[in-house]
Amino acid sequence: MPRYIPPLRDMKFVLHEMLEVEKHLAKLPQHADIDAATIDSVLEEGGRFCAEVLFPLNQVGDREGCTYHGDGVVTTPTGFKDAYRQFVEAGWPSLGADPEYGGQGLPHVVHSAFMEMMNSANQAWSMYPGLSHGAYNALKAFGTPEQKSVYLPKLVSGHWTGTMCLTEAHCGTDLGLLRTRAEPQSDGSYAITGTKIFISAGEHDLAENIVHLVLARLPDAPAGTKGISLFIVPKFLPDGHGGIGARNRVKCGSIEHKMGIHGNATCVMNFDQAKGWMVGAPNKGLNAMFVMMNSARLGVGMQSLGLAEFAYQNSLAYAKERLQSRSLSGPKYKDKPADPIIVHPDVRRMLLTQKAYVEAARAFTYWAGLAIDREHKHPDEAVRKDNADLVALLTPVVKGFITDNGYESTTLAMQVLGGHGYITEHGLEQCVRDARINMIYEGTNTIQALDLLGRKVLGDMGAKLMKFGKVIQDLVKSHAGDPAMKEFTDPLAALATEVQALTAEIGQKAMKNPDEVGAAAVPYLRIIGHLVFSFAWCYAAGVAMKKLDSGDPFYKAKITTARFYFAKLYPETAGLIRQVRAGAAPLMELEEALF
Amino acid sequence: MPRYIPPLRDMKFVLHEMLEVEKHLAKLPQHADIDAATIDSVLEEGGRFCAEVLFPLNQVGDREGCTYHGDGVVTTPTGFKDAYRQFVEAGWPSLGADPEYGGQGLPHVVHSAFMEMMNSANQAWSMYPGLSHGAYNALKAFGTPEQKSVYLPKLVSGHWTGTMCLTEAHCGTDLGLLRTRAEPQSDGSYAITGTKIFISAGEHDLAENIVHLVLARLPDAPAGTKGISLFIVPKFLPDGHGGIGARNRVKCGSIEHKMGIHGNATCVMNFDQAKGWMVGAPNKGLNAMFVMMNSARLGVGMQSLGLAEFAYQNSLAYAKERLQSRSLSGPKYKDKPADPIIVHPDVRRMLLTQKAYVEAARAFTYWAGLAIDREHKHPDEAVRKDNADLVALLTPVVKGFITDNGYESTTLAMQVLGGHGYITEHGLEQCVRDARINMIYEGTNTIQALDLLGRKVLGDMGAKLMKFGKVIQDLVKSHAGDPAMKEFTDPLAALATEVQALTAEIGQKAMKNPDEVGAAAVPYLRIIGHLVFSFAWCYAAGVAMKKLDSGDPFYKAKITTARFYFAKLYPETAGLIRQVRAGAAPLMELEEALF
The missing domain is CATH 1.10.540.10 (Acyl-CoA dehydrogenase/oxidase, N-terminal domain)
Incomplete structure (x- = not known):
């Protein structure tokens, strides 16, 4: 179990x-x-x-x-x-x-x-x-002050829950194609009509009301993404006294059968002249939705961190308990019929990969969480701006890199259990199935990569990236006199330099051919992910180094895991950089009909 | 659908x-x-x-x-x-x-x-x-002549089916621990008692009889793998006239709930003094079972090839049909509301990765199939021996590399479909779940890697590997005068040279510390996999090059896919080689208690 x-x-x-x-x-x-x-x-x-x-x-x-x-x-x-x-x-x-x-x-x-x-x-x-x-x-x-006073206390207390209604059958990534209509009514509300799909938590029995935030088009809206507005459409209309009134004309049409997250209802939602109210300005719905989506993207990274932690714990416990074969370098537990499989180097590789990814992801996401606090609440505007830039830059990395690693980690955890990993009762195959959605929803990981490279990095000529470069430099400098830290600061600094050059190269190629951005984006995000994780491991090792004398073996484990990260995971960047340098041509050359 | x-x-x-x-x-x-x-x-x-x-x-x-x-x-x-x-x-x-x-x-x-x-x-x-x-x-x-005459015609006609009963609850990889007993009976048969788990096709309603091949221990058998014998235990005893007689004392106790391959019954099989007959010599059961297992390992590679082909076809069809967003380099289908997603470079990356893996896996497995024919049936003993060596060397690569790639390919296919890929009806999430078992059964991919590096490569001081090196050299030489082939032969030759050096390094380190083999094995298998795929793509490109003038665009597609392989997938070897060189220390340093 x-x-x-x-x-x-x-x-x-x-x-x-x-x-x-x-x-x-x-x-x-x-x-x-x-x-x-x-x-x-x-x-x-x-x-x-x-x-x-x-x-x-x-x-x-x-x-x-x-x-x-x-x-x-x-x-x-x-x-x-x-x-x-x-x-x-x-x-x-x-x-x-x-x-x-x-x-x-x-x-x-x-x-x-x-x-x-x-x-x-x-x-x-x-x-x-x-x-x-x-x-x-x-x-x-x-929201308007009235909308806030009606809905926020209910969402905060948890008596009502919320949803995001974006996707339609013919559009997910490309919301500009969406068709759901909103017709203005004489009372200032709107009649919303259309069908949304893949609505997580769209309908359920947990709460007395469900507040849908719905993207739809006004009758006179321009085509594409500039004609989308945001509406609030509650399942039950608020009665004006903190309770619920009439049932609204929004209804779940069916739920999907899917790979994982079975406990969450993924709903088709039918809006049939449902009553709604506009949130924010007309045709500016995507802006508002992006606020929600950015927070959701960080949340998705957190989901994969959570699953990977669970998977690590369980594969580790199994590796310590399961007796199978002897160590190649001679029996380690002679009193037992075989050694626990944690003695085998490749089992350790699978465990340490998970451990290194999980702990770096934890440091990274909490660091991003603190940056969000500082972005919104620091009294100094310059500090707020710096943190906002770092959060904007790294949000797609949290989402893309941590969910890809989460899938890899949970897959490795299954592998540690061998055949038992494939059996449902051990819980790891569910974990892989659940982790798989995180690479897809709230913007696929390709979209994250395009957001990172196209918008966040090239979009401001590398200004935000340089800000992060400065953070890295400061860390490297702070350990300049410490030979024990060299094994960590050297590869971090080397990758930072490499990224600078690589980014400039892509930028130049992209000016001639925009497909160069699309071609580089996914391996580029993974390289930046490794830059962040190199930073995190260097940072953690530096902190642990100072406390080694405390006698707490936790710090020794930190340093050893950092060493593993740089020896075995960081080298992936060598291949990724070569993939990026190979450019767009090898992807674009094959005619569509010849695939 | x-x-x-x-x-x-x-x-x-x-x-x-x-x-x-x-x-x-x-x-x-x-x-x-x-x-x-x-x-x-x-x-x-x-x-x-x-x-x-x-x-x-x-x-x-x-x-x-x-x-x-x-x-x-x-x-x-x-x-x-x-x-x-x-x-x-x-x-x-x-x-x-x-x-x-x-x-x-x-x-x-x-x-x-x-x-x-x-x-x-x-x-x-x-x-x-x-x-x-x-x-x-x-x-x-x-089998004995009598066993063959009773069972083989039935297995060949399909009227009876077969199983392999190896695994027990406490042993899978380490069969030396198995406990199922076989007691000799006065009539020359054996009474088999014990419980086997994870028996694929162990019980079902497809055929009138099921022939279990069971590993068990004789009463006086030495401990470990040298005390295991193989027995044939039919569900119904043959009646001596080509039909079935009494029900044997072997029964399915339950079936597993698992991630995928739901249509195949994974059974717990209880043997309770079941009647069986020895196959081969006493205590030599593992040898006999390895014959079955080697053929099964090639079969597992074939399973992942099959799934990856299916996944490629379906993600390709979706990528051509699904309209979403415009090409970054300007609209390609102005008459449509959006471009089909196959215009986007990263979608092409996901499709071409699948295509390059599938087609190379097909060439590799069919080549191995032909080598098996030549191994067993060629009149010249030297040819038989050469082919036997190549098959032995590359069987773990077929199993390990193709199943890892199959999981990656099917995962990418899902990703091409975005949210729709996560929904069961599209068939791709099932494909991933089915593909996952192939990395585990018939020897986990770690075991394949240890078999490759420890037994097949270092076990004969690289003799078999050199035979494959010669095959590669011959191909490179055959294109020596052809500048158009240089883009393919150069990286193939470079990797072959690199592998030679790397293998020697591992061999030297392993003499001092056997854990170096376990530490290098998995990335080493992946490097050899790329060597084989580089060979396959070089070979395919060479054949296609000669037929380019035929006007059949198939050959152009072959060459373009080969180019993609060397530009985007082959570079993974750069990181893998660095991982191997990092050696065992980063894996072995962390004390078990500190994980």
Whole structure:
């Protein structure tokens, strides 16, 4: 049976020892009072809820899936509803939300850590409150004061949940093609008509109301992406007194059968003259939706971090327990009929790959979480701007790199278990199936790569990338006098230099042929991912190095894992750089008919 | 809905234009008469059977799975039994079998091509006859004349099916630990007692009898792998007149719930004093089983080739039909609301990766199929030996490299479809789930890598590898005067040289520390895989180059795909070589307790 233990030691290492969040949060007026003890107790209590309430429902959710009963009714798997009730009663939905709307106002970085644990325990379940949080973000940024006062407290308390209704059957990536219409009504509302697909958490039995944020076109809207507006369309109309009134004309038509995340209902949603209200300005819907989507993209990286942590724990436990064959360098456990498989170098490769990816992803995503806090709440505008740039630059890397690594990690975890990994009861094959969606939704990883290279890097002539380059330089410089750190700072600095040259090359080629951007994007994102992870491992090793004398073996393990990362994972960049340099021609040469 | 069209054009290219099988088979007395037309008609008819009978059952099989009814009874999904009846009536089980036992005696290379199509159409179904063929091979090699006369005609006709019963709950890779006992009886038979798990096709309703080949220990057997014997244990005892008699004491206890291949029953088999007969010599069971396993390993490579071909076809069709966004270099289909996604460079990367892997895998596996024919049937002993060496060397590469690539290919195919790829009805997520087992069973890919590097390469001081090196050299030399071929022969020759040096380095390190072999094995297998694929693409390009003037665009596509391979996939070797050179220390340094 699978197990999950919240990895509090490493979470605290990242938060307190690497990021020193207390020190940074002290500079943000909203969070000036929070201390390490408060953060730790949130993590400990949150971890307990995830491990004890959500985790036991993970396999049940996969096995049963959601059920469509006809006439728009969807029920979630056994136990999901009760867990959601406990979640709401304990106040967890409000953790990261603004106190103005009933939130607890905890920093984003702490909320991120809680999200990691929720996803380790049960990604399908966690998507319900996850989408609510996205809807909360978009309404908070673009809603009218009235919309905010009606919807935000309900989303914050968790009594209502949210969705994002973007995709239609003929358009996902290219939202400019969407057809759902919004006709203005005399009372200031709109009648929304159209069909949306792939709507996660679109219908369920967890909450009394569901707030859909829907992209649609006004009658006179220009074609393409510049003619899309955002609407709020609740399942039940608010009654004006904090309760729900009439049923709106939006209904779930069916739910999808899919590879994983069975416990989350993926719905076809039919809007038939449903009542809605515009959010933000007409034809500016995509802007508003991007607020939601950027937060969702970071959230997706967090989902894969969570799954990879779970997979690592379980494959590690198996590798220590399973006795099979002897070490090639002679028996290690002579008293046992065979050695535990963790003695074998290749099993260690599979475990260390997971460990190195998981721990770097944790450092990276928490760092991004803190940057978001600083972006929004730091009193100094220059600091806000720097952090906003770093977050914008690295959001596609969080999403693309961590979800690709998450799939690889969970696949390796299965492999450690051999045939047992393929069997459902061990929980790892579900983990792979769940992890697979993260590479697709909220913008496929190709879209992330185009966003990174085209918009974030080349779009401002490398200015944001240089900002990150400066962060790297500062770290390298801070260890300049330390020979023990050279094995980590040298490859980091080398890759940073390499990236600079490579980016300039792509930029020049792209001026002649825009397909060069599309051709380079995916391997380029992976190179930047390795640059970030090199940074994270160098950073972690530097912190651990100073504490080696403490006697706590945790620090020794950190340094050894950093060493593994640079020896065995970092070298992937050599091939990636050659792929990028090969350019667009080898991709574009073959005529369509000859594929 | 998914589709499958047998890729006859490329299959014929490999068989007739690359391998010139007719010419080679003419030298083997048993196949001297076979001509290209006969081969083609087998492929065409076989392809029709796969596409029309097996393929429509692929999704049904996944959805329904097998059912355990208690008391040892297992039924297969709707339609499986009828398809098997048609398969037997049409004589397909006997295709590659010896005429002495009722087989049609077709060459292995032709049988291989048929297997590819069966697996494209329905891997789970194809495993039932696939395992029979493995049992046939082992009995043919090691059975007594009487055993052969009783069992082989039944396996060849398909009226009985076969299994391999190796794994037990506590041992898979390390068969030395197995506990199933065989007690000699006064009538010369043995009473077999024990429990086997993960027995594919262990119980079903397709055939009137199931012939289990079971590994067990004699009472006085030495411990470990040198005390294992092989037994034949039929579900029903033969009645001595070609029919079945009493029910034997072997029964299916349950079937597994697993990630994929739902249509194939993965059984727990309980042997309770079941009647069996020894096959081969006492305590030499593993030798006999390896005959079966080597053929099974090539078969597993063929499974992933089949799945990858299916996935490529379906993602290609989608990429041509799906309209989404405009080409970055300007609209390509102005009359349509958007361009088909095949215009985008990264979609092409995903398609070409699949195409390059599939076509190289086809060339490689058919080449191995022909080598097996030459190994067993060539009149010249030296030729037999050379081919045996090449087959031994490359069997783990077929299994390991093609199944890893198959998983990557099917994963990419899903990605081309975006969200639709995650939905079951499109058939690609099933394809990924099915492909995943191929990296695990018949020896995990780690075991393949250890077999390659430890036994096949270092085990004979590189003699077999040098034989393959000679094959490569000959190809490079044959194009020495041709500047148009330089872009292909140069990287092939460079990698061959690199491999030579790298192998020597590993060999020297391994003398000091055997863990160096385990540490290098998996990336080393991938490097050798690329060496083989570089060879295959160079070979294919050379053949196509000569026919460019024919006007058939097929040859142009071959050359362009070869160019893509060397530009975008081959560079992976740069990172792999660095990983190998990093050695064992980064894997072995971390103490077990600190993971």
